Amino acid sequence: MKKYLNLTLVLFFVLSGVVLVTAEPSVGNVTKTIITSDQMSYDYKRSIAIFQDNVVVVDPQVRLEADALTVLFGSTNEVKSVTAIGSVRIKSGDKSATCNKAIYIIRTGEILLTGNAKLMRNSDALEGKQITFWVNEERVVCKPGKLTIHPSRGGDSGGTDIFDLGSGNK
Secondary structure, three states: OHHHHHHHHHHHHHHHHHHOOOOOOOOOOOOOOEEEOOEEEEEOOOOEEEEEEEEEEEOOOOEEEEEEEEEEEOOOOOEEEEEEEEEEEEEEOOEEEEEEEEEEEOOOOEEEEEEEEEEEEOOEEEEEEEEEEEOOOOEEEEEOOEEEOOOOOOOOOHHHHHHOOOOOOO
């Protein structure tokens, strides 16, 4: 039970960071993190939780869908990394991301989106084979990079907010 509670709490904080492009408050009326999949397993010896097939994670900050989700724990039960694989879709408010694989390394605050990686806010988009975020540094690198910004309408400064990493520091 302790590991399940720890996993739930960690995924809440991790996935809030995974979105990176949002500070939006909620996804619907959800007040807790809920992870569903066709199969879930936990390997106590290797400290790995694996969710397989039709994975959906919903919490107050984000909705994530993937074919598989793996959480790696350290020796003191802390989460070391979270990996989503296969048709990864992340949505929060008017911001979303898609890729083939997303990896979040807790220690460094690094999030790596690979395989047709794309970040979107309304009609603006950042695309590349690989997009890397450092959440603690508010830094993004896209290789190769393609940024599409549409002119704002009605005075909304929308375009550059695609890089809002959600820390509140402007």
